[in-house]
Amino acid sequence: MHSFSVFDRYSRFLALAALFGAIGAGASACTEAKTEAVETIRPVKVVEIASADAGRELVYSGAVRARTEMSLGFRVPGKIIERLVDVGDRVKPGDVLARIDATDYELAVQTAEANLDAAKKQAETAGFTLKRAQQLFQRKFSSQAELDAATLGYQQATASRDAAFSALRQTTNQVSYAQLKADRSGIVTAVSADRGQVVGTGTPVLAVAADGEKEVQIAVPETDISHFRRDQAIEVGFWTDDRLRLDGKVREVAGSADPQSRTFSVRVSLPDDPRVLLGMTATVRAKVEAAPRSASVPLAALADRDGKPIVWVVDQRTATVHARDVAVADFTPDGVRVAQGLQPGDLVVAAGTQFMTENLKVKLPDDRSAASADAVAVR
Known part of the structure; x- marks a missing residue:
């Protein structure tokens, strides 16, 4: 039988302690490496820049009438x-x-x-x-x-x-x-007096639409009257024939509104065409180009880098954020109006910009519809 001295037992204890220490250190190193390998992904709140309006079409209806209408009286x-x-x-x-x-x-x-x-x-x-x-x-x-x-x-x-x-x-x-x-x-268009009636000097008796140039008269509200100007090209269609389209031109824009309807009279002259008859219903279409627009974002979305205003834009392909320089137009009660730097469809970080770094991984909310409504294109 072997006998072990106290020194031998102490040596074995030290050896075992060193072995367990080495194993623990290795396990700890593996845990730290694994922790470092996991990337930080920060959830963010975003707003989506709305698409700019490509323009709109103004459509008004009116009746074809002669450019010269004579009210005749004795x-x-x-x-x-x-x-x-x-x-x-x-x-x-x-x-x-x-x-x-x-x-x-x-x-x-x-x-x-x-x-x-x-x-x-x-x-x-x-x-x-x-x-x-x-x-x-x-x-x-x-x-x-x-x-x-x-x-x-x-x-x-x-x-x-x-x-x-x-x-x-x-x-x-x-x-x-x-x-x-x-x-x-x-052509006689109206009869205002008949046989047996006593009329005074100049009392209207008949109305005659003179042959020649025809036009369409429309009533335009004050919200749209600024889009009509003299000699402006206008497309005119007719209810009687969808295929009949003529290139009209604005001849006259009233300088004051009608006191009853609060609308402005606009006269659109028509080219000579035998298919166009007096009294026909016409549809006037005018193209209105969209004005340059700016994007409105929450105030919390605006950050500063080197003394210049920036916003953090999310790249949806890589789920990372990137700083982008912007030009601030002005401040509104609802946020900041950005004149340059943002495009329709951009996702802008709306909160927590102080935690953003270049190429930081982020997680977008599952439903961005509510957030998208926070940023709208404005004139």
């Missing part, structure tokens, strides 16, 4: 005794459209003729008197005063004759005004 008052046209009838220059009773005007012509004849006789008599007064004055049988009186009488008589002649012309014109005539070719 130039003298009277009772209408005849209307010769109806709505839809075509007229040409010189056509008689309606008549009023011209009896009183014809009597006035007869009176004016009689007055003119009398004025002519008086002027003729005054002329003889002046001629005799001149002869007597030359022979010194009459005074200068008598000659002057004869001259004045002749001048007054000729003036009365001229006034009577003008009165005759005026009354003759009034007889002709008893007939309402068309002065341009067109």
